[in-house]
Amino acid sequence: MRTKKVPVTTYVFGPSDGNHVKYYCEEGSEIVPNVIYMGKRGIFTTSADVKIAYLTGLSRRELGKDIPMCTFEPSDCSAVRDACYRGQTEYRGVDVLITTLWPSGIQQDEVQKVDVAEERLSNLIAWLSIHLKPRYHFVPSIDKFYERQPYRNQSTHQDYRECATRFIALSSVGNKAKEKWIYACSLQPITKMRMTDLLQGTTDETPCPYDPDLLKQHQPGKVVKISGNGQFFFNMDTQDDDHGKRKRRSGDNPDKKRKENPDSCWFCLSSPTVEKHLVICVGSHCYLALPKGPLTPYHVLILPIAHHQSVTKAPDEVNKEIKQFKEVLKKFYSSMGMLGVFFERNFKSSHMQIQCVPVPKACETQLLEVFQDEAGINRIELEVLPPFTEIAQVSLPGAPYFHAELPSDQIYAKTRQHFPLQFGRDVLSSPPILNCEDKADWRQCLLSREEEDSLVAMFRQKFKPFDFTADVDSDSD
Ligand SMILES: [Zn+2]
Structure with missing residues (x-):
C-alpha cells in the first residue's frame, strides 16, 4: 500500500462510531506521521496562544448505552470546565470549543430554523457551553452548513456582560451538496484581547439560547431533561451517573482505578x-x-x-x-x-x-x-x-x-x-x-x-x- 504524507499537522479528536475505533491509536500519539490523536477531551493551546477546548463523542447517558472510546460521562464535562477555569481568577471564556454533539437549545433560533436530529442534541453539551463561554463553538453537521447569529453569554452576576459565541456547524469534508465544510477565521486569543473588544456587541446578536439555570448547576451529572420543552430537574439517582458505574466495578483495586482515570494527573x-x-x-x-x-x-x-x-x-x-x-x-x-x-x-x-x-x-x-x-x-x-x-x-x-x-x-x-x-x-x-x-x-x-x-x-x-x-x-x- 502506498502511503501519502500528511503535509500539515492535523489533530484528530475522539471517534463517535464504534466501527472507527480500530483506526485510532493511543491518546496523544500519531495515527500516521503528522496526524495526532488528541483524545476525546482536553484543552489544547496553539503556538499563537489560541485555546481550544474539546469534548467529542456521544453522551453515554443521553444515548442510553456505552460505546467504548466513543462516549463521554457527565464527569468529562466538568473536567473540561475545570481545566479551563484552572488558575483564572476571573474567567472570561475560551477561544474555541469543539464538540460532536450540539448543545440542546441552540436549534431554537427564531430567525433561522435549523433541523437537527434529536439524538444530535445534548443537555450536557449545553451545560458545558454555557459554562465555557467559547467565542467559537464548532460542531459537525450531517448535511447542511449552519452558522447561527452570535448569542450573548449569560452571566451569573447581575448587570455583568460576557463575551458572545458564534456557533458554527460544518458539513462533512468533500460533501456532494458542496455545503461549507471548512471555516477560516483570524483569531486574536482571548488572553491578548482588550476587554472592550471582547465584549463588543453586534447588531444581530441574540440572547443566550440555554436555560440560565444550567449556569447555577455546578455539576452537570445531576441534571436530566424531562421533556422537549427545555425543562430540567435535579436527578438524585446516582445509579445513572459515574458513581453507579464505579460501584459496579468496585472489585477493582484502587491502584488500577487510578490508572484508568488519569484525569487529575498533571x-x-x-x-x-x-x-x-x-x-x-x-x-x-x-x-x-x-x-x-x-x-x-x-x-x-x-x-x-x-x-x-x-x-x-x-x-x-x-x-x-x-x-x-x-x-x-x-x-x-x-x-x-x-x-x-x-x-x-x-x-x-x-x-x-x-x-x-x-x-x-x-x-x-x-x-x-x-x-x-x-x-x-x-x-x-x-x-x-x-x-x-x-x-x-x-x-x-x-x-x-x-x-x-x-x-x-x-x-x-x-x-x-x-x-x-x-x-x-x-x-x-x-x-x-x-x-x-x-x-x-x-x-x-x-x-x-x-x-x-x-x-x-x-x-x-x-x-x-x-x-x-x-x-x-x-x-x-
Ligand atoms: Zn499520570
Whole structure:
C-alpha cells in the first residue's frame, strides 16, 4: 500500500462510531506521521496562544448505552470546565470549543430554523457551553452548513456582560451538496484581547439560547431533561451517573482505578490538565517535556505517556524507551560539551518522572562525592550500584527509592519518611556542580509562558538530529 504524507499537522479528536475505533491509536500519539490523536477531551493551546477546548463523542447517558472510546460521562464535562477555569481568577471564556454533539437549545433560533436530529442534541453539551463561554463553538453537521447569529453569554452576576459565541456547524469534508465544510477565521486569543473588544456587541446578536439555570448547576451529572420543552430537574439517582458505574466495578483495586482515570494527573499525556506547551516530543510509550522551573536550559523530563508510578512498576516497553531516550540525550548533551545526569525519585510521586540534567564535563569527577556529601548531611544511606544493575533488581516493586544515573556511577537510596523531596536538585544546584542554589526548589524558579515556549522551541530545534520520535524526512515542525 502506498502511503501519502500528511503535509500539515492535523489533530484528530475522539471517534463517535464504534466501527472507527480500530483506526485510532493511543491518546496523544500519531495515527500516521503528522496526524495526532488528541483524545476525546482536553484543552489544547496553539503556538499563537489560541485555546481550544474539546469534548467529542456521544453522551453515554443521553444515548442510553456505552460505546467504548466513543462516549463521554457527565464527569468529562466538568473536567473540561475545570481545566479551563484552572488558575483564572476571573474567567472570561475560551477561544474555541469543539464538540460532536450540539448543545440542546441552540436549534431554537427564531430567525433561522435549523433541523437537527434529536439524538444530535445534548443537555450536557449545553451545560458545558454555557459554562465555557467559547467565542467559537464548532460542531459537525450531517448535511447542511449552519452558522447561527452570535448569542450573548449569560452571566451569573447581575448587570455583568460576557463575551458572545458564534456557533458554527460544518458539513462533512468533500460533501456532494458542496455545503461549507471548512471555516477560516483570524483569531486574536482571548488572553491578548482588550476587554472592550471582547465584549463588543453586534447588531444581530441574540440572547443566550440555554436555560440560565444550567449556569447555577455546578455539576452537570445531576441534571436530566424531562421533556422537549427545555425543562430540567435535579436527578438524585446516582445509579445513572459515574458513581453507579464505579460501584459496579468496585472489585477493582484502587491502584488500577487510578490508572484508568488519569484525569487529575498533571503528567498523563491524555489528561486535560497536562500542559501541552511543555511537551517536546512524543515517542511510542514516553515523552519528553520541559519541567516546571528547570535547573538549566536543556533540563528535561522523560515521562511515560500512560500512568505508571515508577521504573520498577512500569512495563518493559516503557523502560526500554526510557533507555533509548537516555542514550540520545547523552549524545545530545555530549554534542554541547556536557554530561547528562538522570534521576528518579519514587517517593511521594504518582506519575514517574525521570529528570535529565546536563552538567559541565568538568564536574564529572566531583558528582559522586557531592551526592554522597549531601546524603551524609541528610543521613541518607546512599549505595553505589554495580555496573549494569537494573533498579528493578535492587528495589521491590512499589518500594520507594531515589535513583540516579551519573556519567560513571549509578546510585540508589531507599527513601524514608523525611527524605528531602528536592534531593536531586539540591545536589545539582550546589556550587560545585551548577552553582544555582536559588533554583533548588522548582517553585522558586518558575518561568513565564514565553520563556517556557522559547526553551521548548530551542530544545526541539537543537535536538532534531537526535530525536528518534520525529518523522525522518520531515524538515519542519
Ligand atoms: Zn499520570
